[in-house]
Amino acid sequence: MSNSGKDSLLGNKIAAGVLTAGLVLWGANRIAQVLIPDEAPEKPAIQLAGLATAAPVAAAANALESVIPLLAGADIAKGQAFVQQQCAACHTLTQGGANGVGPNLYGVVGGPMFAHAGFTYSDAAKAKAKGNWNYDNMNAWLAAPSSFANGTGMSYAGIKNTQTRADVIAYLRTLAASPLPLPTPDEVKAATAAAAAPAASTPAAAAAPAAPAFSTLLASADIAKGQAVFQQQCSACHTIAKGGPNGVGPNLYGIVGAKSFSAAGFTYSSAVQAKAGQPWSPDSLSDWLKAPNSFASGTAMSFAGIKNDQTRADVIAYLNKNADSPAKLP
Ligand code: HEC
Numbered sequence: 001m002s003n004s005g006k007d008s009l010l011g012n013k014i015a016a017g018v019l020t021a022g023l024v025l026w027g028a029n030r031i032a033q034v035l036i037p038d039e040a041p042e043k044p045a046i047q048l049a050g051l052a053t054a055a056p057v058a059a060a061a062n063a064l065e066s067v068i069p070l071l072a073g074a075d076i077a078k079g080q081a082f083v084q085q086q087c088a089a090c091h092t093l094t095q096g097g098a099n100g101v102g103p104n105l106y107g108v109v110g111g112p113m114f115a116h117a118g119f120t121y122s123d124a125a126k127a128k129a130k131g132n133w134n135y136d137n138m139n140a141w142l143a144a145p146s147s148f149a150n151g152t153g154m155s156y157a158g159i160k161n162t163q164t165r166a167d168v169i170a171y172l173r174t175l176a177a178s179p180l181p182l183p184t185p186d187e188v189k190a191a192t193a194a195a196a197a198p199a200a201s202t203p204a205a206a207a208a209p210a211a212p213a214f215s216t217l218l219a220s221a222d223i224a225k226g227q228a229v230f231q232q233q234c235s236a237c238h239t240i241a242k243g244g245p246n247g248v249g250p251n252l253y254g255i256v257g258a259k260s261f262s263a264a265g266f267t268y269s270s271a272v273q274a275k276a277g278q279p280w281s282p283d284s285l286s287d288w289l290k291a292p293n294s295f296a297s298g299t300a301m302s303f304a305g306i307k308n309d310q311t312r313a314d315v316i317a318y319l320n321k322n323a324d325s326p327a328k329l330p
């Protein structure tokens, strides 16, 4: 089988991809000098066509921790520093500041939702614009913008850490002539009780069945979808064909079952060295691909991760297929 024509085409694609990836990374770094690694913007600079990665984390929304008990003791200076790093590329904060990629945020806490003068909101945001921003809906919005308003123009993954959300909201609150009052002691008590109740009354096991076991997802994985995701999200840095060259990342042919971080001729970051030499299983690959930078803090793989479990399973099933003898999946 000769496919040298294909190979040179592939070469062009890789070159273009690497260029694009470079731009995206540069853009992402500009937008967010990330304080907390897994809080990078979800879709940094370009929207890749047809990607279904925005899958909102419905489960996380149920479990969302309230910021109300934390607001009084929140660290406003930390919130301000965080906003400078992660939000200021898109938002101005001063009174009368210009709208940018996002609307000016002066007076937003307690103000009407998605209604800043002169800013054109997405339809997704307009559909959610009911009443004013309060501590609860602001908490939900900042935790996961695209779950709160599916299709929002705010390309930002969300602030997963509750204390950080509280710090940010406490800071945003100060950007007003008369800041929204902090929650009353009764409201704090109510929020604390609401948080404690489900935890106490729900047996731990009840939470688990919501997420199907990863092996179940693998069994029903869609290899064609996995391939499409790979083309769009991984192929800029990785080749997958047998004998393909290393690029920004190592060639991935035969990776399932192979020793981790051990591809010949590739120079890995020191971050992954401690994790090298373990055979990759679907489970360990899943951990890695969910959040590379949590798996190996400081890794050179500048990729936020695939948060959707089924999508991860699809990609792993596709990786598995690209091997001399694919492992038998459940
Ligand atoms: C990549 C650009 C971008 C980043 C980064 C970003 N935002 Fe936004 N933000 C937007 C856009 C665009 C909108 C309007 C949403 C829409 O129309 O769907 C928005 C809307 C908002 C709103 C609602 C404003 C209103 O008028 O009701 C708040 C609050 C907000 N952002 C806060 C933040 C905070 C806090 C951060 C950082 C933690 C942040 N944003 C990071 C682009 C961004």
Ligand code: HEC
Residues within 6 Å of the ligand: 021, 229, 230, 233, 234, 235, 236, 237, 238, 248, 249, 250, 252, 255, 259, 260, 261, 262, 263, 267, 268, 269, 270, 271, 272, 285, 289, 298, 299, 300, 301, 302, 303, 306, 315
């Ligand atoms: C921006 C470039 C980039 C993107 C995008 C990227 N990777 Fe990587 N990947 C790397 C780098 C660099 C490494 C080596 C990690 C290190 O040295 O810290 C790596 C390592 C890996 C490894 C471990 C390889 C080994 O030798 O054990 C796997 C598996 C992997 N990537 C899969 C993927 C998949 C699947 C995607 C898409 C969902 C993806 N990567 C997206 C750059 C990237």
